[in-house]
Amino acid sequence: MPEPIVFGFPQSTYVRTVRLTCVEKGIPYSLEPLGFSSDRLADLHPFGRIPAFRHGDVSLYETTAICRYIDAAFAGPPLLPPGAGGQARTEQWISVINAYVDPPVIRDIVVERLTRPLQGQPVDEAKCTAAIPRAAHALGVIDTALTGQAFLGGDGVSLADFFLLPIIYYFRQLPEGIEMLPRLPHLEFWYERMRNRPSFAATAPPPPGER
Amino acid sequence: MPEPIVFGFPQSTYVRTVRLTCVEKGIPYSLEPLGFSSDRLADLHPFGRIPAFRHGDVSLYETTAICRYIDAAFAGPPLLPPGAGGQARTEQWISVINAYVDPPVIRDIVVERLTRPLQGQPVDEAKCTAAIPRAAHALGVIDTALTGQAFLGGDGVSLADFFLLPIIYYFRQLPEGIEMLPRLPHLEFWYERMRNRPSFAATAPPPPGER
Numbered sequence: 546m547p548e549p550i551v552f553g554f555p556q557s558t559y560v561r562t563v564r565l566t567c568v569e570k571g572i573p574y575s576l577e578p579l580g581f582s583s584d585r586l587a588d589l590h591p592f593g594r595i596p597a598f599r600h601g602d603v604s605l606y607e608t609t610a611i612c613r614y615i616d617a618a619f620a621g622p623p624l625l626p627p628g629a630g631g632q633a634r635t636e637q638w639i640s641v642i643n644a645y646v647d648p649p650v651i652r653d654i655v656v657e658r659l660t661r662p663l664q665g666q667p668v669d670e671a672k673c674t675a676a677i678p679r680a681a682h683a684l685g686v687i688d689t690a691l692t693g694q695a696f697l698g699g700d701g702v703s704l705a706d707f708f709l710l711p712i713i714y715y716f717r718q719l720p721e722g723i724e725m726l727p728r729l730p731h732l733e734f735w736y737e738r739m740r741n742r743p744s745f746a747a748t749a750p751p752p753p754g755e756r
Numbered sequence: 757m758p759e760p761i762v763f764g765f766p767q768s769t770y771v772r773t774v775r776l777t778c779v780e781k782g783i784p785y786s787l788e789p790l791g792f793s794s795d796r797l798a799d800l801h802p803f804g805r806i807p808a809f810r811h812g813d814v815s816l817y818e819t820t821a822i823c824r825y826i827d828a829a830f831a832g833p834p835l836l837p838p839g840a841g842g843q844a845r846t847e848q849w850i851s852v853i854n855a856y857v858d859p860p861v862i863r864d865i866v867v868e869r870l871t872r873p874l875q876g877q878p879v880d881e882a883k884c885t886a887a888i889p890r891a892a893h894a895l896g897v898i899d900t901a902l903t904g905q906a907f908l909g910g911d912g913v914s915l916a917d918f919f920l921l922p923i924i925y926y927f928r929q930l931p932e933g934i935e936m937l938p939r940l941p942h943l944e945f946w947y948e949r950m951r952n953r954p955s956f957a958a959t960a961p962p963p964p965g966e967r
Contacts, residue, residue, distance in 0.1 A: 591897045592856055603841045607851035609820075614844035630814045633825035640818035645803055686802045 546601045549574045549615070552586065553595030556750045558651055558711035559608040560596045565707040566612045568744040570621040609639060612704050624707075626698045635698040638690070638705035645683040646712060649676035654722075655715045663754040677721055684729055691731035695738060702742070710739050711750075757812045760785045760826070763797065764806030767961045769862055769922035770819040771807045776918040777823045779955040781832040820850060823915050835918075837909045846909040849901070849916035856894040857923055860887035865933075866926045874965040888932055895940055902942035906949060913953070921950050922961075 549567065551574055553560035560576075567574040579586045581593060589597035590606040598604070598611040600618070605611050616624040625632050653676035657668050687709070690697065697705035713736055716722035726733060739745060760778065762785055764771035771787075778785040790797045792804060800808035801817040809815070809822040811829070816822050827835040836843050864887035868879045898920070901908065908916035924947055927933035937944060950956060 592852070592894075603844070605844055605848055607848045607855070609851050610844045610848035613847050614840055617840035617843065629825050629828035632828065633814070633816055633821045636824050637816055637818045637821035640820050641803070644818070683803075 548572070549598065549600040550577050551575070551611075552577050552579045552589055552597040552599070554578050554580060555748075556753050556755075557595050558647070558715070559594075561711035561714075561748050561750060562608050562707045563596050563598065563611050563615070564748040565710065565744050566615050566624060566704060568747045569624060569702065569707070569742075570615055570619050572615070572619050572621065608708075609643075612707070616704065624702070624704050626701060626703055631699055635703045635705045638687070638697045639708050641683065641686065642705070642708045642712070645679070646687070646709070649679040649683065650712050650716050650722075654680065654719060655712075658719050659715065659753045673721060677725070680716075680721065681725055684725065684732060688729040688732045691735050696735070702739075706735075706739060710736075710745070714750075759783070760809065760811040761788050762786070762822075763788050763790045763800055763808040763810070765789050765791060766959075767964050767966075768806050769858070769926070772922035772925075772959050772961060773819050773918045774807050774809065774822050774826070775959040776921065776955050777826045777835060777915060779958045780835060780913065780918070780953075781826055781830050783826070783830050783832065819919070820854075823918070827915065835913070835915050837912060837914055842910055846914045846916045849898070849908045850919050852894065852897065853916065853919045853923070856890070857898070857920070860890040860894065861923050861927050861933075865891065865930060866923075869930050870926065870964045884932060888936070891927075891932065892936055895936065895943060899940040899943045902946050907946070913950075917946075917950060921947075921956070925961075 549572065551560060551563050551567070555561065555564070555576060555578070564574070564576065579595060579597075581595070586593055586595065586597065589604070594606070596608060596611065597606045598614070600614070603614065605614055612624075625635055654673050657673050661668055687697070694700065696702050697709065713726070713732070717726055717736070760783065762771060762774050762778070766772065766775070766787060766789070775785070775787065790806060790808075792806070797804055797806065797808065800815070805817070807819060807822060808817045809825070811825070814825065816825055823835075836846055865884050868884050872879055898908070905911065907913050908920065924937070924943070928937055928947070
């Protein structure tokens with residue numbers, strides 16, 4: 546069986562989630578850079594998003610599906626906690642990150658401040674400001690969840706942590722994150738734990754806009 | 757252990773997804789009707805959505821997490837296919853339904869045509885019209901996936917089918933669905949199979965707006 550291929554550009558938070566999963570699982574993989582407008586992507590993902598994924602004759606898209614596949618198909622440390630309750634709780638956090646953290650933090654604030662200038666477009670300050678309360682509420686819920694446990698899934702690292710890490714990585718570089726994150730101490734401690742793991746450096750993205 | 761409680765109103769597509777999962781798993785449950793503005797919901801779900809769920813000391817929200825819990829925690833027919841590839845593919849379809857089918861079909865068309873009038877608001881016809889190409893593309897991808905297989909997860913019914921069924925149920929009552937769905941024959945055959953299952957009648961929602 547050939548090694549898995551992750552398709553997408555390394556600045557994407559969801560591409561980094563898949564790469565973190567590969568590294569933490571201890572499997573070799575290759576990253577094939579693909580932009581949103583490539584014809585190749587249209588063949589791999591009918592909705593034109595990244596990442597896409599291939600492992601032998603298994604082709605997948607959507608990050609939750611790809612990460613679960615990697616966790617289940619390869620030997621290596623399990624990336625979901627044991628038991629129906631713990632696994633469902635982890636799934637809940639992944640869903641919370643996708644539905645309530647990613648939209649205000651990435652789609653509103655990070656895209657405005659990091660992507661728009663590269664496209665020669667002005668930053669929509671009103672959009673950033675409007676996103677702050679939603680970002681604060683969602684990250685506050687996560688901060689509370691991290692009271693008394695090291696990782697989102699419990700005592701051990703899990704897929705949920707790999708969904709959150711790439712988002713916080715960008716957010717802490719921006720004024721809204723620099724203001725908000727120090728008031729979320731459990732999330733801050735979690736970030737320290739995460740960035741000391743070898744997978745953090747192994748998946749560090751190049752600056753936005755760099756090929 | 758007491759029987760599980762599903763919180764939310766029965767007209768919600770996601771509440772029906774959880775109820776379909778319970779019925780197909782063969783477990784008794786109770787439905788506790790809760791509207792979006794109830795104080796009780798604020799305690800159960802920090803983002804104020806439905807459904808929420810409780811089983812003994814396990815409290816969960818987010819439909820994907822709840823359905824996976826039900827499938828894993830109870831005896832009864834497995835509601836995910838065997839094997840890492842088949843499970844990931846099922847997860848991919850759930851993600852596709854949540855990310856690309858629900859927004860144009862439910863949030864844009866169904867909410868406009870069925871919910872707005874109950875709130876005394878006019879239907880935003882432009883919003884409905886703008887949603888049609890996105891709905892057609894997403895349902896076309898699903899129609900293609902159903903070529904040569906009976907259900908989204910393969911030969912057997914799975915959680916992915918329970919995410920799609922409540923959406924199609926409403927869509928086929930509305931002009932956009934009446935126009936679009938006959939051109940998607942594999943999806944039509946799938947719907948016939950699904951609506952002949954006892955879980956369909958056991959979870960039939962009351963008319964919108966009825967308590």
